[in-house]
Amino acid sequence: MSIASTRSGTPARSRLRRLVRSGTVLAATTLLAVGAAGQSWAATPTLRWTTNAPTPVTTLTLPMAVDSAPDASGIYFAYYTTLESGTRPYAGFQPKPVDANGNRVLQAIFSSFNADATTTDNHCTYGADGGAGVSCAVRFRYTPGTMYSLVLERASVSRATQLMTGDVVETATGAPVAHIGSFGLPSASGRFKTADQGFIEPYLSAGCGQRVTVTYGKPVGTEAGVAHTGSLPTVTDPSSGSCLSTTSQTTSRGQRVTVAGNAAAAAAPTTG
Numbered sequence: 088m089s090i091a092s093t094r095s096g097t098p099a100r101s102r103l104r105r106l107v108r109s110g111t112v113l114a115a116t117t118l119l120a121v122g123a124a125g126q127s128w129a130a131t132p133t134l135r136w137t138t139n140a141p142t143p144v145t146t147l148t149l150p151m152a153v154d155s156a157p158d159a160s161g162i163y164f165a166y167y168t169t170l171e172s173g174t175r176p177y178a179g180f181q182p183k184p185v186d187a188n189g190n191r192v193l194q195a196i197f198s199s200f201n202a203d204a205t206t207t208d209n210h211c212t213y214g215a216d217g218g219a220g221v222s223c224a225v226r227f228r229y230t231p232g233t234m235y236s237l238v239l240e241r242a243s244v245s246r247a248t249q250l251m252t253g254d255v256v257e258t259a260t261g262a263p264v265a266h267i268g269s270f271g272l273p274s275a276s277g278r279f280k281t282a283d284q285g286f287i288e289p290y291l292s293a294g295c296g297q298r299v300t301v302t303y304g305k306p307v308g309t310e311a312g313v314a315h316t317g318s319l320p321t322v323t324d325p326s327s328g329s330c331l332s333t334t335s336q337t338t339s340r341g342q343r344v345t346v347a348g349n350a351a352a353a354a355a356p357t358t359g
Contacts, residue, residue, distance in 0.1 A: 130325030134285030138308030140315035143278035150258045150304030152234040156182040161294030166285040171277025190228040197253030197267040198222040210268035223268020234258035295330035295348040303342040
């Protein structure tokens with residue numbers, strides 16, 4: 088089943104169809120809000136990750152390298168995160184077509200399904216997967232095989248609101264790559280819990296014909312200046328219903344996962 092979300096931010100795995108954002112930032116001050124509906128299938132490969140931190144953390148660092156991918160939209164590599172209140176922002180990477188100069192491009196996403204989310208960030212728009220919330224996105228040039236990290240942070244708390252920020256850095260050096268976006272949540276939302284899940288989704292039918300290899304690094308949770316490094320994420324195929332299958336192996340760089348699409352599955356009828 089595809090991973091959807093309720094208005095409160097709690098994921099639901101009951102719908103067969105999912106409205107997927109494919110918004111893109113063309114410049115630092117412009118976000119195109121795209122609500123294009125792509126069909127998704129009854130199940131997707133799922134991800135489990137942990138920082139092994141003893142308490143909730145203020146900052147999450149989630150590394151991934153795209154080793155090989157077509158220069159096309161279609162597959163979303165996403166992490167769910169859970170805050171202390173239970174609301175669940177998500178973030179991830181999507182390969183995209185090359186830019187006007189022929190550079191290879193990834194899109195990074197940071198979104199909240201919380202109906203109380205607010206934003207003044209030019210990289211963000213209101214709405215998430217057709218419901219309430221805020222969605223932020225940015226495209227950046229990438230080098231295949233280079234590991235980039237999503238850095239998600241509870242950046243500040245001011246009275247009733249906490250500011251959540253999402254950025255991309257180069258994992259090896261920590262050098263800034265791109266700002267994804269930021270949004271406010273009620274301050275009671277709290278910090279990030281130490282473990283959660285994710286998914287690999289063919290958010291366009293084209294994704295069912297693609298082959299992508301990525302390497303997941305070890306998630307890091309930071310609290311009070313102390314960094315806690317987790318174990319490598321694991322990816323599990325659903326028992327049925329997906330047009331994607333995965334193979335995994337542990338390497339010196341991380342957990343290498345190859346996603347192979349089955350284009351014939353895109354034509355299979357769905358119900359519900």
